[in-house]
Amino acid sequence: MGDPKRSGVDLSRRGFLKSAGGLAAGGALGESALSAANSGLLGDGVERLSGEVEIELTLNGAKRKVKVEPRTTLLSALRERIEPPLSGTKEVCDMGSCGACTVHVDQKPAYACLLLAVDCVGKSITTIEGLAKGDELHPVQKAFCEHDALMCGFCTPGFVMALSACLDAKPEATLDELKEACAGNVCRCGTYPHIFEAAVAAQRAKQGAKR
Amino acid sequence: MSALDPRAQDGAKPGKKKILVPKVENGHETMVEIEVDDVEGPQWGPRDSMRLVNHELVRVDAVDKVTGRARYTHDVRLPGMLYAKFLGCPIAHAEVTVDLGAAKKVPGVVEARVVREGEVKFVGQPVAVVAAKTREAVEDGLRAIVLGVKPLPFAVTREQSLAANAPEVNRRGNASKPNEDGDPEAVAKAFEGCAAVIEATYEMPTQHHACLETHGAVVDVPTNDAATVYHSTQATYASANEFKGPLKVKEVEVVNEHMGGGFGSKFEAGVEGRVASELARDLKAPIHLMLSRRDEFLCAGNRSGCVQSVKLGGDAQGKLVAMQSSIDRLGGLGGGSHAGLPYIYEVATSARTMRSVYTHLDANRAMRAPGHPQASFGMESAVDELAYALGVDLVEIRKRNVGDVHRRQLDRVAREIGWNEHPHKTKPDLSDATTKVGIGFGLSVWGGGGHPECRVTVEISPDGGVRASVGSQDLGTGVRTYVTAIVAEELGLPMSGVTARIGRTSYGPANASGGSTTSASLAPAVKHAAFNARKAFAEALAKTLKSDASEIVFDVQGVYDARSKRRLAWKDACATLGPAGISAIGEWQANLASNGIHGVQAAKVRVDTRTGELKVLKMVCMQDCGLVLNRTGARSQIFGGMVQALSYALFEQRVVDPDLGIAMNANFEDYKLAASLEIPEMVAILDDEDTRGVIGIAEATVVPGHSAIANAVHNACGVRLRSLPLTSDKLLLGLAGLKKG
Numbered sequence: 001m002g003d004p005k006r007s008g009v010d011l012s013r014r015g016f017l018k019s020a021g022g023l024a025a026g027g028a029l030g031e032s033a034l035s036a037a038n039s040g041l042l043g044d045g046v047e048r049l050s051g052e053v054e055i056e057l058t059l060n061g062a063k064r065k066v067k068v069e070p071r072t073t074l075l076s077a078l079r080e081r082i083e084p085p086l087s088g089t090k091e092v093c094d095m096g097s098c099g100a101c102t103v104h105v106d107q108k109p110a111y112a113c114l115l116l117a118v119d120c121v122g123k124s125i126t127t128i129e130g131l132a133k134g135d136e137l138h139p140v141q142k143a144f145c146e147h148d149a150l151m152c153g154f155c156t157p158g159f160v161m162a163l164s165a166c167l168d169a170k171p172e173a174t175l176d177e178l179k180e181a182c183a184g185n186v187c188r189c190g191t192y193p194h195i196f197e198a199a200v201a202a203q204r205a206k207q208g209a210k211r
Numbered sequence: 212m213s214a215l216d217p218r219a220q221d222g223a224k225p226g227k228k229k230i231l232v233p234k235v236e237n238g239h240e241t242m243v244e245i246e247v248d249d250v251e252g253p254q255w256g257p258r259d260s261m262r263l264v265n266h267e268l269v270r271v272d273a274v275d276k277v278t279g280r281a282r283y284t285h286d287v288r289l290p291g292m293l294y295a296k297f298l299g300c301p302i303a304h305a306e307v308t309v310d311l312g313a314a315k316k317v318p319g320v321v322e323a324r325v326v327r328e329g330e331v332k333f334v335g336q337p338v339a340v341v342a343a344k345t346r347e348a349v350e351d352g353l354r355a356i357v358l359g360v361k362p363l364p365f366a367v368t369r370e371q372s373l374a375a376n377a378p379e380v381n382r383r384g385n386a387s388k389p390n391e392d393g394d395p396e397a398v399a400k401a402f403e404g405c406a407a408v409i410e411a412t413y414e415m416p417t418q419h420h421a422c423l424e425t426h427g428a429v430v431d432v433p434t435n436d437a438a439t440v441y442h443s444t445q446a447t448y449a450s451a452n453e454f455k456g457p458l459k460v461k462e463v464e465v466v467n468e469h470m471g472g473g474f475g476s477k478f479e480a481g482v483e484g485r486v487a488s489e490l491a492r493d494l495k496a497p498i499h500l501m502l503s504r505r506d507e508f509l510c511a512g513n514r515s516g517c518v519q520s521v522k523l524g525g526d527a528q529g530k531l532v533a534m535q536s537s538i539d540r541l542g543g544l545g546g547g548s549h550a551g552l553p554y555i556y557e558v559a560t561s562a563r564t565m566r567s568v569y570t571h572l573d574a575n576r577a578m579r580a581p582g583h584p585q586a587s588f589g590m591e592s593a594v595d596e597l598a599y600a601l602g603v604d605l606v607e608i609r610k611r612n613v614g615d616v617h618r619r620q621l622d623r624v625a626r627e628i629g630w631n632e633h634p635h636k637t638k639p640d641l642s643d644a645t646t647k648v649g650i651g652f653g654l655s656v657w658g659g660g661g662h663p664e665c666r667v668t669v670e671i672s673p674d675g676g677v678r679a680s681v682g683s684q685d686l687g688t689g690v691r692t693y694v695t696a697i698v699a700e701e702l703g704l705p706m707s708g709v710t711a712r713i714g715r716t717s718y719g720p721a722n723a724s725g726g727s728t729t730s731a732s733l734a735p736a737v738k739h740a741a742f743n744a745r746k747a748f749a750e751a752l753a754k755t756l757k758s759d760a761s762e763i764v765f766d767v768q769g770v771y772d773a774r775s776k777r778r779l780a781w782k783d784a785c786a787t788l789g790p791a792g793i794s795a796i797g798e799w800q801a802n803l804a805s806n807g808i809h810g811v812q813a814a815k816v817r818v819d820t821r822t823g824e825l826k827v828l829k830m831v832c833m834q835d836c837g838l839v840l841n842r843t844g845a846r847s848q849i850f851g852g853m854v855q856a857l858s859y860a861l862f863e864q865r866v867v868d869p870d871l872g873i874a875m876n877a878n879f880e881d882y883k884l885a886a887s888l889e890i891p892e893m894v895a896i897l898d899d900e901d902t903r904g905v906i907g908i909a910e911a912t913v914v915p916g917h918s919a920i921a922n923a924v925h926n927a928c929g930v931r932l933r934s935l936p937l938t939s940d941k942l943l944l945g946l947a948g949l950k951k952g
Contacts, residue, residue: 069347076346079286080294087286088279090471092423093504097879100423128279137277145273148843151851152687153276154423154471160277179887186879188423188472189687190854191847192890 055121059086060130068117075101075112078127088128088157092186099185100154102161103127109165109181128157131164139205140164140198149198151189159185163199171206178203243662252800253701253742255838255904262767263696263706268841270692271706272469272685281469284443287429289497293321294346295490297337297483297506298353301360303367303571303872304378307331308359309339317355319348322494326486330363332380332544333573334873335509340486342498365571365872369518369541372570380544380569387546387569389537393562401533401560405524407600408533413589414934416864417516417541419508420578421884424471426511427501428484430458430491437462438491442484443501445473446723448682451716453480457488468714473686475577476512478723508877512576513865515540515547519589523558523596529603531612534561536589540582542567545574548582554590555654556612571872572865577725579852580657580910584859584917591653591918592933595925604636605652605926617654620811620833620898624652627831627894628813639929641949645820648828649927652813653915659907660806661731663799664722667740669698671748671793675782677702679740680712683721683733688909689844690729694737696841701741702748703765704781727907731804734840734905740797747793748784755787805903810834810911812853814919815891818927820946823939827857827891827920835898837906842897845908849895852912858885860917862936 052067057077066082075094078086092100094113101112104126131138140163143149150156159182166173166181173181178199187195258265275281300307307328314323322342331338341352364378371377372385379385402408422443429441438458442465444450451463470477480488487500502511517540524533531553540547546567553561598608606625610618625631633650634640640647667681679698683690694711702708712718722732749763752770756763762773770784771777785792815829830853839845862883866875876882917935925931930945 069345071347080288080346085286085288086279087282087288090283090423091285093879095504095878095880098423128277132278137274141274141277144277145269148270148273148847150270150273150276150687151689151847152423152472153272153281153469154283156276157279179890183887186423186884186886188421188474188855188884189847190851190858190885192854192887193850193893194843194847195887196890 053118055118057117057120058122058124060126066117070116070118072117073113074103074115074117074120074125077117078112086127086129090154090157092154098155098158099162099182100158102158102185104161104165107165107168109162128161131160138164139202139209140167143198143202143205147194147198147201149191149194151191155185155187159187159195163202167203167206171203173203175200252802253738255738255803258838261700263700264693265839265842267843268692268696268706270689270844271695271711272691276469283424283469283471284427284429284441284467285424285471285501287441287499289429289431292429292497292499293342293344293490293494294349295340295342295487295498295500296349296353296503297326298339298341298356298358299335299506299509300331300338301334301358301873302362303334304363304365305331306361306363307338310357310359311339313357314341314352314355317343317348317351319343319345320352321496322490323352323356324490326482333509333571335506335573335877337482337486337506337510340490340500342490342494367570367572367867367872368869369539369568369570371869372568380571385569387567389564389566391564392551393560395535395562398533398535398560398562402522402524405532406527407597408522408524409593409596409600410522411593411596411933412518412520413592414518415516415585415588416935417543417572417575418514418578418859418863419865419882420472420474420476420512420514421882422472422474422476422507425502425504425507426477426481426483428480428487429497429499430454430487431497432491432495433458433460436460437464439464439466440488441466442480443467443470443477445475445477445684445686445725447684447714448716448721449723450480454484454488457485458492463716465716466714467684470684470686473724474579475581475725478577478725504879505877508882509874510573512578513543513573514578514584515542515545515575517541517547517549517585519549519552519585521552521589521593523593525597525601525608527601529598529601529608529611531556531558531594532560534558536563538563538565540565540567541570542575543570543572545576547575548577550582550586552586552590554586555617555656556590556594558612572867579855579913583655583657583910583914584856587653587655587915587918588921588935591915591922592931595651595922596931599638602637605922606630609652609654613654616809616835617811619900620809620835621652623896624811624813624831624833627896628815628829630813635926639926641929647818647820647927648815649818649923649925650813650815651919651922651924651926652811653918653922655810655812655911655914657727657808657911657914658806659727659731659808659910661728661735661799661804661905662722663732664720665733665736665799666719667733667736667797668719669740669744669795669797671744671785671788673785673788673790673792675785677704677709678712679709679737680718681721681733681736682716682718683713683729684724685713686724688729688848689841690733692844693730693734693840697734697737698741701738701745703767703769708781727910730840730907731806731905732799735800735803736797738797738803739800740795743795743797744793747795751788751793752784803904805837805906808835808837808906808908808911810915812915812919814916814923816920816923816927818924818942820928823943823946825861825924825937825939825942827861827889829892829894830857830916830919831894831896832912833896833898834908834912835901836908837901837903839897840905845897846895848909849912850893852909853893853916854885854890855913856916857889857891857920859935860920860937861885861889864936
């Protein structure tokens with residue numbers, strides 16, 4: 001499901017940073033270990049930054065300053081650290097298995113839960129809030145409304161971002177390619193038949209607009 | 212199913228009538244008698260006169276959902292808010308002590324607390340909580356907690372729980388006293404006259420709701436004896452009461468604008484609601500406590516598994532003659548649920564025993580049609596096995612043992628799936644072909660009626676605005692949309708002329724969304740409120756226009772007074788109202804709702820006998836739904852039920868290591884859900900021969916899909932898989948068994 005090629009993410013790095021310190025259940029990270037992590041030097045002469053640093057992200061075309069930790073994911077930065085928050089991007093699995101946090105990084109779809117915020121500096125990030133041009137919805141957004149391609153709506157931003165990235169890159173995409181483009185997204189309400197209808201309608205609208 | 216037909220009862224007072232309505236508590240439905248006014252009220256009217264209701268509607272909140280503007284509980288951010296998460300018990304059964312010393316010193320951590328010490332009975336049961344300024348600090352705090360864990364003997368499987376030397380799971384015994392029904396001796400005698408008898412055991416694993424938005428609440432700091440709680444709940448109005456105790460306040464406003472699924476698991480505030488409230492009260496800071504995905508899998512409910520042993524006999528024509536069954540419900544520490552056998556089918560003589568077997572796993576909760584998918588799998592599989600034993604057509608055997616509606620639907624669905632042309636109607640395909648196609652069927656029923664719990668307010672303001680308010684919630688079914696449509700239709704307005712407000716306690720009483728009762732309870736009250744608002748507006752206008760209220764007509768062109776033959780635009784008519792405008796209340800109307808729905812589903816599958824690959828090619832569902840409020844939304848919901856059942860058939864099961872007692876797949880990587888590449892061609896047929904009032908449809912649609920798929924697998928290749936999910940390893944073993952003969 002979480003295709004690292006598609007999201008362009010170094011899985012191992014985030015996995016290491018998140019799990020450093022042991023298992024969540026039962027693992028004991030005492031005071032001494034914490035203070036060592038904050039000391040900056042671990043004996044190899046390499047200085048490590050810790051705590052919060054301010055970075056600048058390019059979000060939906062605007063420069064936004066945000067304080068993050070080195071381990072803060074892009075998802076966490078969007079939802080919990082940016083003011084005002086961009087909470088349209090949803091947290092569901094937090095491990096690249098569901099697609100709910102799909103955003104565009106330099107026009108390519110990526111799972112925000114698998115990206116570190118600090119790695120996104122200098123890249124152009126589009127979230128669901130920035131997909132429409134003002135009041136004009138993206139063809140995928142419009143088609144989702146018209147074809148009832150959503151129910152509870154929690155997976156919807158992820159599906160919309162995955163399909164819009166596919167169609168923006170390849171307006172002639174076939175239904176099979178569109179299904180492949182959202183194969184990493186999960187909808188528990190089970191709206192897939194309407195999602196496929198909407199994807200095809202959006203594809204036709206894109207093709208029509210091109211002519 | 213006693214829940215199917217509400218019948219008028221004798222003994223009502225003059226001007227009143229008694230009717231039976233379903234009452235749902237935690238998703239479990241029972242019928243209760245209530246008294247309602249026996250008077251002329253609002254009517255839905257003929258369907259061909261409808262302009263919005265029963266049409267293809269665009270959801271009024273669709274734009275909010277596709278732009279990320281829709282705010283879910285998970286998205287709520289309040290000034291000074293702290294994030295909180297639980298630490299769960301790492302093993303199945305233990306004596307636990309919690310040392311919070313180091314956790315409290317972690318930078319950013321504001322509070323660490325014990326949630327439970329002493330005996331802990333399942334993996335993931337919350338034992339401690341950490342509240343901190345950032346999510347990262349919460350994780351650090353949780354990691355710094357030192358648990359003292361003394362392992363105790365556990366039983367996480369049915370076999371372990373029933374073993375002679377099993378550890379005690381439940382004080383009153385690891386199995387409940389069996390509930391017995393029918394006369395086993397009469398059944399034994401009835402088997403003697405059968406043309407064929409089959410015996411088999413069918414198993415369903417535990418499945419998860421897997422709501423995409425996890426359980427939890429954001430609790431604001433209580434002030435002046437009142438508090439606001441943002442809660443992802445199926446019971447917005449009722450859940451307010453649950454927060455009053457832990458918050459120590461008299462008034463609680465629950466806000467639930469949008470929610471990311473519930474499926475029966477979100478009726479209660481739960482330990483997460485209680486702990487968030489206590490933290491908010493004591494720390495004087497808003498608390499954001501949403502379960503982690505892992506916690507959600509381990510402690511937020513599940514659909515109970517079951518083991519059902521069935522003996523079923525029929526006569527040569529396929530009439531079901533005798534059935535004996537014994538059912539073990541596997542609901543962990545809960546009782547589990549099972550709708551009972553012979554479920555939908557009429558069997559001349561039947562008897563059954565049913566009991567709960569308890570294990571050291573979290574308790575099951577209501578889940579979309581509690582107990583029905585389990586009963587469906589046992590019964591539909593057994594009926595299929597008997598049909599092959601008798602050599603009777605798989606559709607015919609069903610038609611001979613069910614009622615008229617199901618018979619009609621079976622014919623229609625059989626035609627749509629291609630049964631009539633199918634070459635294997637009484638025998639599976641046992642040829643040497645390597646890819647084989649099979650078809651299977653399954654039936655469903657559900658109550659889905661309404662009851663009088665909602666109070667809806669419709670307000671018309673002098674500026675022309677119309678507002679409908681009720682403290683209901685939308686689990687994704689489209690409540691805002693049909694509330695808007697009903698009011699707009701009654702007042703002759705477009706959808707854009709009405710604003711529906713739901714998802715707040717203060718918008719007025721509403722029922723919990725359980726047992727598919729929301730629409731049948733709410734829609735009649737909305738219609739009534741709109742009807743009353745229209746009448747009150749007509750009376751006010753009649754005074755102004757010196758006309759009679761009965762001569763004032765509201766239609767798409769505005770307001771027309773038949774006496775003076777004067778037409779007013781809607782806004783101009785509203786401008787004649789005083790500053791208070793019109794405010795009307797609506798309550799449930801028995802004549803606008805109905806109860807009891809039926810469905811038939813069929814599946815066509817392809818089996819590759821070399822690899823054991825199973826591909827579902829097509830699914831068809833026909834569903835009677837009473838008055839469909841929104842045809843597009845109804846189809847979405849039918850597809851949703853079919854997709855969930857497809858997912859049960861192919862993938863879903865909780866995996867617990869029996870030696871370690873721990874859950875092996877408490878995440879979305881290992882607990883697989885059907886997604887875009889598994890979805891077959893899907894057809895949803897709304898049964899328009901059903902002319903009744905509003906009935907809920909959600910539950911019925913999830914009942915039979917997996918049974919139809921399992922039956923189709925057997926039809927395709929002769930392998931009967933008696934446990935879900937239908938994985939390739941099971942299929943290959945079955946195929947190998949067939950070859951051996």
